[in-house]
Amino acid sequence: MASLSVPSTLPRVSPAVVGAARWRRPGVRVRSRTAAAALGGGCGAGAGGIEQHHGDGPRSPVSNIGKSTNILWHNCPIGQSDRQQLLGQKGCVVWITGLSGSGKSTLACALSRELHYRGHLTYVLDGDNLRHGLNRDLSFKAEDRAENIRRVGEVAKLFADAGIICIASLISPYRRDRDACRALLPDSKFIEVFMDFPLKICEARDPKGLYKLARTGKIKGFTGIDDPYEPPVNGEIVIKMKDGECPSPKEMTRQVLCYLEENGYLQA
Numbered sequence: 001m002a003s004l005s006v007p008s009t010l011p012r013v014s015p016a017v018v019g020a021a022r023w024r025r026p027g028v029r030v031r032s033r034t035a036a037a038a039l040g041g042g043c044g045a046g047a048g049g050i051e052q053h054h055g056d057g058p059r060s061p062v063s064n065i066g067k068s069t070n071i072l073w074h075n076c077p078i079g080q081s082d083r084q085q086l087l088g089q090k091g092c093v094v095w096i097t098g099l100s101g102s103g104k105s106t107l108a109c110a111l112s113r114e115l116h117y118r119g120h121l122t123y124v125l126d127g128d129n130l131r132h133g134l135n136r137d138l139s140f141k142a143e144d145r146a147e148n149i150r151r152v153g154e155v156a157k158l159f160a161d162a163g164i165i166c167i168a169s170l171i172s173p174y175r176r177d178r179d180a181c182r183a184l185l186p187d188s189k190f191i192e193v194f195m196d197f198p199l200k201i202c203e204a205r206d207p208k209g210l211y212k213l214a215r216t217g218k219i220k221g222f223t224g225i226d227d228p229y230e231p232p233v234n235g236e237i238v239i240k241m242k243d244g245e246c247p248s249p250k251e252m253t254r255q256v257l258c259y260l261e262e263n264g265y266l267q268a
């Protein structure tokens, strides 16, 4: 992919080089093999660098969460900021929402690729792909879409906590479900990107032929045809037509990259 004209504080180098350099970054607390040995043996010698709790009982009150009873949150000494230092970026969720055919997956993949080449760790959570595994038990009725979004929101939150720039691309048609995902994260860590393209454009693309099936009644409850889509009201980024033209994938990517850069996500 051609380099985008976005100002970057990082030089454009191969990810392998970046990876190698990061493990040697000064000031980052990484336990080397030697350090692990100093802790009482290398691989296979018991706990090694892993800190374990050998307490005499619970350290804080247990609680009930959802259907889980008597559970206790366990904190680890290495936290999100340590991981962010290691990666040289801020973990966050870029949530791309819009109609089928609006370009969500195209943007997600192009953004991931561009960030990767700039030395940033990303992970794409794509609605279609997740329905092949994690969410294979869910249909497209409203309550299943809500559960789909809830699960992906929770997974995205874990990726952000890992320090990763997580790019979620799902139709996510209901405002309430998207807002619930936003509420899982500190506000600035959820970046909502609205693919604001008219149904007419999305339907004309129809790369999978699904709109055609929906129009002839062979698919019921298809978003935009006989199922609702609620656009964001206060999202962070809107990708839309300009002078009657769709922005190119490169331009869409540039828009999101600029936002990430200007808001400090591309440094720890």
Ligand SMILES: Nc1ncnc2c1ncn2[C@@H]1O[C@H](COP(=O)(O)OS(=O)(=O)O)[C@@H](OP(=O)(O)O)[C@H]1O
Binding pocket: 099, 100, 101, 104, 105, 126, 127, 128, 131, 140, 144, 145, 146, 148, 149, 169, 170, 171, 172, 173, 208, 210, 219, 220, 221, 222, 223, 227
């Ligand atoms: N009824 C109906 N409505 C909308 N979309 C449908 C439907 N049936 C199948 N598909 C295909 O499923 C993809 C959307 O999955 P998502 O998990 O993103 O949907 S949702 O967020 O739960 O609404 C969507 O992928 P994209 O085209 O990439 O958006 C479609 O290919």
Ligand SMILES: Nc1ncnc2c1ncn2[C@@H]1O[C@H](COP(=O)(O)OP(=O)(O)O)[C@@H](O)[C@H]1O
Binding pocket: 098, 099, 100, 101, 102, 103, 104, 105, 106, 107, 205, 206, 207, 246, 247, 248, 249, 252
């Ligand atoms: N900015 C764009 N300009 C022109 N075509 C696009 C653009 N974005 C996506 N497309 C094309 O539109 C179709 C749908 O894109 P896709 O990313 O699969 O959408 P979604 O994931 O929202 O369903 C694909 O054939 C893709 O190549």
